[in-house]
Amino acid sequence: MIPRTPRFSACIANAALVAAVSISGCAVNPVTGEKQLSLISVQQELRLGQQQYPINQQQQGGQYTIDLHLQDYVNKVGQKLARVSDQPQLPYAFVVLDNAVPNAWALPGGKIAINRGLLVLLEDEAELAAVLSHEIVHAAARHSATALSQQQVLGAGLAALGAATKDTAYADLISTGSQLGGSAYIARYGRSNELQSDKYGMQYMAAAGYDPQGAVRLQRKFVALSKGRQANGLEALFASHPPSQSRVSANIEHSQSLPTGGVTNRDAYQKAIAQLKRDATAYKHYDQALQAAGKQQYDNALRLVRKAQQQQPKEATFFALEGDLLAQKKQYAKAHKAYDRAVQKNPILFSHWLKRGVASAALKDYVSAERDLSRSLRYLDTAYAHYYLGEVYAQQGKLRDAYKHYQTAAGAGGEIGAKAQARVQALTSKR
Template sequence: MLTSKRLMAVVLIAASGLFGGCAVNPVTGKNEIAFVPESQELAIGQKNYGPYRQAQGGDYVVEPELSQYVKSVGGRLAKVSDRKLPYEFSILNDSTPNAWALPGGKISINRGLLVELDNEAELAAVLAHEIVHAAARHSAQAMERGVFLQGALVAAGVALGGTDYRDVGMAAAGVGAQLTNQKFSRGDESEADAYGMQYMVRAGYDPAAAVRLQETFVRLAEGKEADWLSGLFASHPPSRERVAANREMVAKLGNPGGDVGQARYQNAIARLKRTKPAYEAYDEARTAFKDGKLDTAMAKVDRAISIEPKEAAFYGLRGEIQAAKNGDKSALKDLDKAVALNPDYFRPLLVRGYMRQEAGDTGGAERDLKRSLSLLPTAEGYYSLGNVAARQGKESQAIGYFQKAATSSSNVGKAATKRLAQLDLNKNPARYVATAMGLSKDGYLVVKIANEAGVAVRNVRVVVGPKSINGVRKQIEFGIDRVLDAGKAVQVKTDLGPMSVSKARGYGAVVSNAELAR
């Protein structure tokens, strides 16, 4: 019999054998166990980079030259990094001061952080920090810790009796879904600070900017400014200890000085600073819209447009407000403008597709919704596309779309479950009405019938008998003589028995019929 210590040793060895290998960290030079190969890092970053940007406001496209400027600063640093990756840099259209890196060197910085920085060296400090997170495999290591723990649990489950592990969710919600806002360890943050400053020196920037940046972060954190606390601080918590460590690192580097680029940076973000009030009004409009204050929301978004008339997000929001107020053609006009200004952002396409579907324009709706889903898979998009397919008489396609939407636990997911039942219940009742088996105290089979269809059902019939390769071989069949409401269950004691537990395990039950209770 294995002791607990020996069992754990077996578990760790099994997990290491399944996933592990030794590698030298390209940044620190330390030997470490690497479970995630570089090919998987690159694949995860590539797969998630687009959807994550979409989910966080999309790219800031008003000023292509500003995006190019940030890419040039990032490229200058990437050239001197210790690990050559396909680095990419983007600006997200979000007011929250934040920046993040995915495995494989996919890096984003928010519009809201750019306006808080003072010079190019501070921008370099942010980007170098994120480059190190990617180059030193910090995100991959966080994944590995999760994989290792899961691997250990699976191995222990095999040894101790079995556990069921399931990964349920929409696209882009599996491995790596929390990587952009994860809390790195203190060691990871220290490494990203220290090696990031070394990268700054190699690229010719003044590393003292990293000290000034952390001092600003600490001051804002101590002031508990809400926007900052919900942004960069969530994943990169500042502290006075980090300021002191960064200052020591600058001294260790010999106080080299270097490029600061204040005038260059201020010129690059001049328009962003000038239009900051527009984005503040837009954020206030979004809050008012969410709270149902439509007139306030409209006034705020109109002010935003008057300041920055080339921002697609403003017209997209105004279109949603118009649709909520009266759903007239003015809403479509604003959504058309939003799509024209930024054809690569999912939200206005999704809303316009929904409106076209409601108006009976199934062709236009289908184009918009498919394009929206290609940018960011959403329950709303799949649900609306299911309705389009159903209206076109494409029942099998509609069922497929509703099935995808139904994986969401949102209200839209629940609505999709109901639509599925309406289309598919008669053909596949066992998908929506579940069964479970048990034994009564006197040894007779008991069947539990649970309605998971999301709608009330009637005329439920259940087949019970020995399990076979094709399912259940009918021995008895019974019906439920009542309407079974959504989420409700009943238990039926059969006349099969008495029998032993081992014999009962050879029996199964399946729902053979169920109808909507209209």
């Protein structure tokens, strides 16, 4: 760990916050030594990260399961960096998500994720270390606690900040797991937090033996992508980590004070992401299928997603989309078979159980539907699962159980909440 001299600045810069919060709401930033706003205790922060980590993973595609060696590789790099951080005692965890959106995020307490869509944009392990060390600083410096505290002061309570849920472009096809439940506590950090994470992240990189120039190359890449047509699909990344030439310049300046000769480990990184690269065409066909589905070109979408299945038969998401398309065509028996294959290939993602349960309900197999819908709730509590459980129980004459689940779904608001509320009112009128 590289020693630093603690510095102290004003706890709160915003005048409105100064009027609202006493000095007791201040805490020392463990990374910079400066004072910052914090109305959340360390234990609360750790609990929040622990509770929200599985929820956020479920909301954003679940864990990437095709190549578990990639999960191990990313975790090893992350843990290596975490050990030289200013908060090495945090319960750090690193996971690769099966999500095409190029993004990475950190929850309180060191719960960190990176999407497969970002991994394929990186060139070497040093660039991966730049991403992970940046997120480690957000956790170590308690940036999320400060952001959430500011929300509380401004009257928003413990709000969801910048939820980066997975964008399923076929969400309008059928009302199942395309729209996700739960709350995502992923903060959108201010410019000072981003620069802070860049700076100290580079110090962590150097301390772990990586070439800090990886962070310079990473920011240069993001600036170039943000300027061109390639920015499409990068909105989530740039919204939470806005690139700029000033960040590139700041990283160059930081690198001049750091040791040279660190490793990049390009060959090891390229070997680690080799499966992702081999599957690039399959994921391209999947994305094209989503686009075709969005234009209601369902037969073309089916053709494309089946090509993706042939190219990578282990990817459960490909079979889930086939089920969505068949359900849209009201071919529920075939849709059920597709969802069944998705469940078999990835049984730890809520939406596969949810969708198979809805298909079972459409086939009037209420026992199977109840089992699958209830199983989906173990992974993620959604209004959709409660609504369809209400439908299943109502069809079986179990009106008390139906009423309970309709009431839960009604509290979610939106289209599904309105449908559930109508069911609640209908059952109430019968009493």
